[in-house]
């Protein structure tokens with residue numbers, strides 16, 4: 040991600056400049072309005088049917104849309120697809136998704152994890168700098184760089200979070216990716232102001248949990264999605280990979296064995312990593328009275344650091360803690376519980 044940040048686009052610089060200029064003169068934080076829901080974004084407020092509804096940047100394009108201008112330039116594009124960016128396509132996404140918008144800041148923790156290398160134990164999908172064919176478990180040689188748009192469709196999608204229906208040339212499912220999205224309480228007033236079909240800010244709790252034997256339950260579709268690039272990682276118990284190795288089950292929705300139980304989609308770092316109790320650094324730094332352990336930042340960080348040889352690999356749990364949490368109840372290990380042990384953090388999805 041640091042490499043991407045070097046490529047700050049001119050557009051971003053302009054947005055920041057105008058933001059600072061606005062802040063400096065008014066000395067007040069940005070107040071979103073229906074016409075101007077975030078800095079640098081100017082959207083319509085009347086939809087095709089004459090109803091009041093705040094337009095969206097991605098998809099749901101109305102007949103009077105201005106959205107294309109956020110990313111495309113008619114005569115002055117930087118790519119053959121007429122996009123506006125400095126170095127790579129992901130710079131374009133980051134002009135807005137680096138915190139500029141307020142919401143959907145991918146450099147801060149979310150249901151997708153984080154794109155940020157400034158903390159310890161960080162690892163992420165290195166968008167803009169790696170070839171898709173370098174994905175572990177890739178079987179089909181493919182052209183192209185890993186970009187935000189490898190996974191997302193900026194023009195809208197039937198899948199939640201604009202996830203592409205075709206990834207790396209493969210249509211991986213006939214069912215849509217269904218995420219459990221709840222309206223973000225921090226944007227309560229804003230969400231109430233944008234009209235029934237207008238822009239709403241959601242938080243994600245991961246693939247919707249459906250306990251059924253159907254092949255298209257959201258957890259399994261999610262694993263199919265990840266396996267468009269990590270082809271040889273989609274395995275059931277006991278089946279060999281093409282290279283002869285075996286893998287833990289990843290194609291089952293049962294007991295949360297899909298990719299999302301153990302991995303984030305964007306990346307991880309020490310502030311997100313959990314232990315077998317499902318606790319984070321922030322939890323342990325809370326005073327005992329509030330359920331924490333009153334640990335200093337130094338102790339909590341040392342405790343949670345990922346010491347794996349292979350790095351933190353976009354994991355939700357530190358080291359191999361996720362294995363230990365699950366195998367206390369499912370296929371239980373006959374190992375005595377150590378004082379202070381707590382295995383309640385077992386993933387449920």
Ligand code: HEC
Pocket residue numbers: 096097100104106107108109110111120122128188192193194
């Ligand atoms: C949030 C940014 C964004 C917005 C808004 C946006 N686009 Fe795009 N567009 C992209 C990106 C990124 C690509 C290249 C990657 C891709 O094809 O998905 C692209 C590609 C395209 C292409 C080429 C597709 C192809 O298959 O060759 C067309 C045509 C296009 N956009 C038209 C539009 C129109 C029309 C609008 C407005 C209604 C629009 N875009 C709004 C980001 C955007």
Ligand code: HEC
Pocket residue numbers: 077079080094095096097098109110128131132133134135136140143187188191192193199200201238239241
């Ligand atoms: C001009 C600012 C801007 C740019 C550039 C931009 N976005 Fe967004 N993005 C938004 C806004 C505003 C939203 C809120 C939903 C909406 O308006 O469609 C959003 C929402 C999203 C969401 C969540 C969608 C949902 O409804 O849950 C994803 C995923 C996303 N953007 C990905 C991208 C990607 C990938 C790119 C680059 C191709 C990109 N964005 C470029 C402004 C931007």
Ligand code: HEC
Pocket residue numbers: 129132133136143144145149150151154164166185186187188189190191200202218241242243244245246299304305
């Ligand atoms: C490997 C695929 C992949 C790549 C690459 C990727 N994303 Fe995502 N992104 C996802 C998935 C999957 C989700 C939904 C995760 C969930 O909620 O469980 C997501 C969620 C999001 C969200 C919503 C975050 C929230 O607040 O919940 C935004 C915004 C977003 N992506 C933007 C981006 C941008 C910008 C980039 C490039 C810098 C990018 N994504 C690259 C797969 C990807």
Ligand code: HEC
Pocket residue numbers: 162163164165166169170171172173174175185189190206207264265266267268269298299302303304349350351352353354
């Ligand atoms: C569009 C292709 C693509 C998709 C889809 C994709 N990945 Fe990846 N992934 C890659 C590539 C390329 C790499 C290796 C290069 C890098 O990012 O550094 C990688 C690396 C990884 C790594 C190893 C990171 C490390 O630090 O060693 C993990 C873990 C991972 N992906 C998990 C996932 C999960 C989980 C999903 C589904 C949410 C997913 N991937 C979807 C392309 C993809």
Ligand code: HEC
Pocket residue numbers: 174175262265266269272273274287288289290295296297298299300301302347349352354358359361
């Ligand atoms: C039960 C938890 C779990 C599930 C489910 C899971 N992973 Fe992993 N994954 C891990 C752990 C733990 C590591 C670190 C590997 C190690 O050190 O042995 C890892 C490592 C990886 C790596 C880095 C390369 C490697 O082999 O070490 C990739 C890529 C990856 N996982 C992709 C996926 C994909 C794609 C899925 C879904 C199809 C998935 N994982 C499902 C726990 C899981």
Ligand code: HEC
Pocket residue numbers: 275276277286287288294295296300359361362363365366369370386
């Ligand atoms: C979400 C719960 C869960 C997590 C997390 C989990 N396991 Fe499992 N594991 C299972 C279940 C259930 C089985 C039984 C086989 C099956 O159907 O997948 C199993 C089977 C196994 C087996 C026997 C081989 C097989 O396929 O039957 C081993 C070894 C194992 N797990 C090790 C691990 C390791 C190492 C980790 C950490 C990367 C881990 N498990 C994480 C639930 C989990």
